[in-house]
Amino acid sequence: MLRWTITFIIIAIIAGVLGFGGIAGAxxxxxxxxxFIFIVLFVLSLFKGVIKK
Structure with missing residues (x-):
């Protein structure tokens, strides 16, 4: 999931440099x-690991 985030950030940077503001914003x-979904799932998995022990 973090790989997808990095991919979209790179797409946004490239689109912003080339002047495609709408695509960069999207x-x-x-x-x-x-x-944020990644962070929520990460925190939930941490709590699940602590509770399971």
Missing amino acids: AAGIAKIIF
Whole structure:
């Protein structure tokens, strides 16, 4: 999931440099959403690991 976030950030940077503002904004927004989903799943897995022991 973190790989997808990095991919979308790179797409956003390249699109921003080339002047495609709409695509850059959309890619950055998608990267933010995926990153927050990753953080939530990571924290949940940490809690699950602590509770399981």
